[in-house]
Amino acid sequence: MLRNLYQGPLENIPWTTFLDQLKLCLASRYATFILRPPSQHVEGLTINTDGASAAVTDSYNQSFYNLDPFVGLPNRTVITLAEFVTDSDWLNSEFYRNFLEPVDVFHILGADINTSDGAQCRIRISRGKQDPAFTQDDKDLLTLFLPHLEQAVQLHMHLNRVESERNLYAGAVDQLAVGTIILDQDGKLLQKNRLAEHLLEEKDGIKVVNDTLQVGTARDSQAFRQLVKQALLSQKSNHPSVVEAMRVQRPSGRADLGIIVRSIPPTTWNEGKLCPSVAIFISDPEQESSAPQEIVKALFDLTPAEAQLAMLLANGLTLDEASDALGISRNTARAHLRSTFSKTGVTRQTMLVRLILRSVATLG
Structure with a gap:
C-alpha cells in the first residue's frame, strides 16, 4: 500500500489504487481524498474510490460543502465523526439527510492535512448506517499512513509545478x-x-x-x-x-x-x-508568425486596420500584396503604414517587421 501511495502522483487519476486498497482494508463503502477543498471561488478537486458517483461529488462541490460539519479537523490527527458531532445533531443535520443518507453513509473516519506549502487536504473513510463504527485500530491504521500521504502530496505539488512550467515554456516555443x-x-x-x-x-x-x-x-x-x-x-x-x-x-x-x-x-x-x-x-522560413492581431493592436496602440496590415507585412507580404489582400488602395495602405510608423517609433518597413517579430506579441 505504501508503494502505491508513493506511486499515486504518477497515476492518471492520483492515488486511485491506494484509495481502493484503503477502502478494502478498512472495510468501508468509500475512501475519498479531497486534494483541494471547494469554496465559493474555487471548485474542489476530489478523488474517489470505485463506486462513488460523479454526480454526488459534483453536488458536494457545488453546494453541500457549505453544510459539511466534519471540516476543520486538528491537523494530521485522525478522528471519527462521532468524536466531532453527536449522533442526534448528525441525524438531524441537512447535510446528512439530503446528501449522505441517500448514499448510505453514516460513519466517517477522517483527517485533515495542511502542508507547509499551502495544500489543504482531507481524507475521509465512510461506512453505512448498519455497518460497525470505526474502532481505535482503524484510527491507528489510518494514522500510520498520514505522514506518507503528506509527503506524497508535496511530491505531487512539486511535479505539478514542474509540469506547469514545462507546458508554459513549450507553449511559448510553439508560438x-x-x-x-x-x-x-x-x-x-x-x-x-x-x-x-x-x-x-x-x-x-x-x-x-x-x-x-x-x-x-x-x-x-x-x-x-x-x-x-x-x-x-x-x-x-x-x-x-x-x-x-x-x-x-x-x-x-x-x-x-x-x-x-x-x-x-x-x-x-x-x-x-x-x-x-x-x-x-x-x-521553417515558410511558417507564418502566429502573433494574434488583438495582441499586436494592444501592444502598439494600433487600429484594427493598422494591426491587420502590420501582420501581413510581418508575414512577408509587400505593401502592394498586403493592400490587395485587405481590399484597400495602395494610398490607404500607405496612410495606415505612416500612422503605424508614428505609433511604433520606427521609420522603415523592415524595422516594423523586426519590431513585431521580436516583441512579446508572438507569445500571445
Whole structure:
C-alpha cells in the first residue's frame, strides 16, 4: 500500500489504487481524498474510490460543502465523526439527510492535512448506517499512513509545478513557430512539439526512421549524426553546452530548414535512460508568425486596420500584396503604414517587421 501511495502522483487519476486498497482494508463503502477543498471561488478537486458517483461529488462541490460539519479537523490527527458531532445533531443535520443518507453513509473516519506549502487536504473513510463504527485500530491504521500521504502530496505539488512550467515554456516555443525535438542519451527521439511533429509528418527534409532522425540527403544525415554525436559527448562529459547549426534542403524545393543542435546540461543527480540529452531546434522560413492581431493592436496602440496590415507585412507580404489582400488602395495602405510608423517609433518597413517579430506579441 505504501508503494502505491508513493506511486499515486504518477497515476492518471492520483492515488486511485491506494484509495481502493484503503477502502478494502478498512472495510468501508468509500475512501475519498479531497486534494483541494471547494469554496465559493474555487471548485474542489476530489478523488474517489470505485463506486462513488460523479454526480454526488459534483453536488458536494457545488453546494453541500457549505453544510459539511466534519471540516476543520486538528491537523494530521485522525478522528471519527462521532468524536466531532453527536449522533442526534448528525441525524438531524441537512447535510446528512439530503446528501449522505441517500448514499448510505453514516460513519466517517477522517483527517485533515495542511502542508507547509499551502495544500489543504482531507481524507475521509465512510461506512453505512448498519455497518460497525470505526474502532481505535482503524484510527491507528489510518494514522500510520498520514505522514506518507503528506509527503506524497508535496511530491505531487512539486511535479505539478514542474509540469506547469514545462507546458508554459513549450507553449511559448510553439508560438514562436520553432520545431523542438528532444533526444535521449542514445540519440533516440524522446519528445517533440507540435510544429516538429508536423514537419516530421511531411517528411520534407526531415523524418524519423527507427526512432532516429534523418535530415536531407545521405550526406546531410551523416553531418547531422556527427553534430548529435558531439552534443552527446559534451553532455556525458559535463562540458559546456555545444551548439552547432546546419541548413537542410527540402526535396519539395521549399525554403531550406534551419537546424540548431545543442547538448542539454545534465542535472546533478541525472541518471537512468530516457534522460533529455540533446535538443534540436528547427526553423521553417515558410511558417507564418502566429502573433494574434488583438495582441499586436494592444501592444502598439494600433487600429484594427493598422494591426491587420502590420501582420501581413510581418508575414512577408509587400505593401502592394498586403493592400490587395485587405481590399484597400495602395494610398490607404500607405496612410495606415505612416500612422503605424508614428505609433511604433520606427521609420522603415523592415524595422516594423523586426519590431513585431521580436516583441512579446508572438507569445500571445
